Amino acid sequence: MKIGELAKKTDCSVQTIRYYEKEQLLCTTQRSDGNFRLYDEAAVEQLLFIKLCRNLDLSLSEIRQLLTLKRSPGAQCDQVNRMMDTHIQQVETRIQELVQLREHLKSLRRSCSSERTIEQCGILQTLTTNQHQKR
Amino acid sequence: MKIGELAKKTDCSVQTIRYYEKEQLLCTTQRSDGNFRLYDEAAVEQLLFIKLCRNLDLSLSEIRQLLTLKRSPGAQCDQVNRMMDTHIQQVETRIQELVQLREHLKSLRRSCSSERTIEQCGILQTLTTNQHQKR
DNA sequence: GCTTGACTCTATAGTGACTATAGAGTTTAA
């Protein structure tokens, strides 16, 4: 199958597939006479695997590592587990940051009502006075 | 004061200040004979305002809007309120996405223990079988 | 007056994970 069909089957854009190839996540094994990329079912599977990983917010580099690991089925899977643990921790941290941010934003928003002028705006006042704190 | 002093006072890198100038968030009103940027206290205030907004994850474009609004103190502040509401909503959505993602990652992680081989790895098995779902 | 070092200047390239475009070539159907 050509790249367009692979794109449709995996709900991936054609450019993204070419980008993944450049990034060594999906290699094209065959080319047609007219130099078109040709793919088989294994490519569909691999691309769907990549998409699932991306949905888990794994970076392309992490996915590249997973793909390498998949190629040595006899090895221990500690590395996969460790990667997941690290990744879960990162997501956890980001959630906590965002929750704090949300509370900050909400309290800021409460400091203003809609009938004020810019000069009286509680939000701008808070941001402008010297209560400079770090995240 | 020169750019280095402004950078120290605001805990901002010199390059970032120049970048903000290029992005029209902080204009340099004066230059020295040797073409060095010169700043006053108002610049310190404005840069600290920008930093606070960045800590709230506001985009440079949103901050540019706020700075423009600040220059017309008589106008209504609805626009500020609306921007904050939109922004809070975005943060809320992102938190919910990440919470779902975290649960997905955790359940995936539970499917594997450390004494397995890659072939038996519950994580890779789940990601490889055809349970392809969208986020 | 000269040198050294710390500072500043502009311009350009890199980050990550794509997306979009230009300009060319290939294939397929009418």
Added chain:
DNA sequence: TTAAACTCTATAGTCACTATAGAGTCAAGC
């Protein structure tokens, strides 16, 4: 044969910086 639909490579853009190169400026010490 010709038009449309597809594909190719190469390059630039996104965001908010960060890093670098190569040049110029300035103050202190000799």
